[in-house]
Every structure is written in structure tokens, then in C-alpha cells.
Amino acid sequence: MAWPVRLTRTQMRLAQIAVTLTLLAVLWRAVDGQEALRILARADIGWLAAAWLAISAQTIFSALRWKITASQLGQRFSFGKAVSEYYLAQIVNQSLPGGMVGDAGRAVRARHQAGLLRASQAVVFERLGGQAVVFATMCATFVITFVLPGGLTWPFWLRSILVPVMLGGLCVPLVFWLTGLLPGPQRRALDDLWYAISASILAPRVLPWQIVLSLATTACNLAAFAFCARATGTDLSLVAICGLVPPILLTMLIPVSISGWGLREGAAAALFPVAGFSASAGLAASVAFGLVFIAAVVPGVVPILRRRSHRGPSKSGRSEARSGASAKTRA
Secondary structure, X not given: OOOOOOOOHHHHHHHHHHHHHHHHHXXXXXXOHHHHHHHHHOOOHHHHHHHHHHHHHHHHHHHXXXXXXXXOOOOOOOHHHHHHHHHHHHHHHOOOEOOOHHHHHHHHHOOOOOOHHHHHHHHHHHHHHHHHHHHHHHHHHHHHHHHOOOOOOOOHHHHHHHHHHHHHHHHHHHHHHXXXXXXXXXXXXHHHHHHHHHHHHHOOOOHHHHHHHHHHHHHHHHHHHHHHHHHOOOOOOHXXXXXXXXXXXXXXXXXXXEOOOOHHHHHHHHHHHHHOOOXXXXXXXXXXXXXXXXXXXXXXXXXXXXXXXXXXXXXXHHHHHHHHHHHHHHO
């Protein structure tokens, strides 16, 4: 009888690091990594700075979207607190797979006013709102360019991947509705979930904000990648940005590598030739985007240092208090 193998957290982390390094090594050999490195070495600092600003703006818009979503679910915190927590979550996400562990920490730290369930829902809804617009942008661009040729020519291998993914995504609302027909506790749980969605996203006073902020974060993400591509010598058209960059960015959500490294680069190397550019150009643009993203979330170190500085005095204060109490006891 075969016993299931359960990996420790350290083993999982080492496995994910190994996957990341393996993917990058394979890409280096497969798409002329030396050429990609030469392209990176000639990157335009001005366009990289523009990408940094776009990612920073995306973080601020996302934090505001989270604040609005959370407020509808009974959580109250300042905009500055939302931005600080969002930067902290992004720092954690950059070192872990899937890009969600930092968001889980964000929910835990915000749980005190409305409970962990509502705090988690606010974080999940906020993230899904942004990803839904990225997904919708990809779907709309695919349909428009497929029905009205002239922008992009989608090869068969790419259509065979994107069409099932898009159909699956579009079926999610139907599945959600069908599961609502279940009886008993499942129905009550779904009713509560639907209430939370309605209150935090679909309520008339917040829906316009949700739409505007999700469009803004999507525009910032796509622009940041396009700016990195421009910095490395690739001038993507608007159709290519809206059609090819979303699937490149969505691969970062697959939790098998560290913060999407390797997967994102592989997708870029595979998809850039669809727009008439080399795989090496795609690899260089994706690496530039990853490095700029890391630089853009560096402010997340500030709340970490702040927390440590606050903990330090409190611990020393407790130690001094204990020492004083011991001295009194001996006296």
C-alpha cells in the first residue's frame, strides 16, 4: 500500500525554487538567453521608470479598491493603512508561489472588526475584481480580432489553449448559479457569499468605483508590461498589449514557481512571435517586468521595519518589567 507523501513547508519552498530555476534554465537554452541578456543590457531607463510608476499606481488603485470593498463588509481603516498593508502583501507575494500568501496575511491582520470570514472575502473579492477585468480584456480582444481579422493572427496551438480557458471562465457564473440550487448548509453558505458579493461589489454606490478602479489597475498592469517591452526594444501594438499581455500576466497565478518567475517568461517567449517579435525579445521584456515589479514593491519593506521597531521596545519593556518585579520579590 502506497502512503501519501506530505512535504514540509521547507521542502515545498525548495521544490518551488527548483521549478523556477529549471524553467528559467530551459528558457535560457531554448530561446537564446545570451541575446535576451544583450537586449536587457540596452534597456531604456526612461521606459523602465515609466513602468515603475505604472506598477506603483496600480498598487495605490488596488489598495483603494480593497478599502472600498472592505468598508462594505464592516471593516474600517484609513487609506494610508490600506496602501501600507498592500505593499506589505506584495513583498510577501514576491517571495512565495501563487501570489496569494501575502494577501492571506492581509486578511488576517484586518480581521478584528468584522471577523476573518469577512476580511478574507474582502481580500478575495478585491483580487478577483482586478483579475476578472484582465480576463475580460483578453476575451474581448480575442473575439474582436478573430471575427475581424487584421490585428492578430491566432495560431491553432494558441486557440486550442485560450478557447477552453475562456469558456471555462465564462461558465463560472453559471456554475455559481447552479450550486445555489443545493439544499441545506451549502445553500446557506452560498446565500451568505452572494450577500457579501452584492454588498461589496454590486451595490449601486460602490459598483461604479469597482469598475473604474478595476479598469485602472488593468490599464496600469498592461501599460507596465508594454513599457518594459518598449524599454527592451519591442514596440507592442495596442491589440498585442490587450490580447497577448493578459495571458502572460495570468500565468503568474499558477502556484508552481516563485511569484510566477519562469512561467511568465515562458509565456512571453511563446506569445511574442504571434505579434511578429522574437522569443528572446519576449524573454527580455518579461524579465525586465519582473525586476521592475520587485523594485516597485520595495516600499513594502517600510511597514515590516515599522512593525519590528514597535516590537523591539515592547519586548525590552516587558523584560525590564519582569526584572523589576523579580527585584521586588527578592527584596
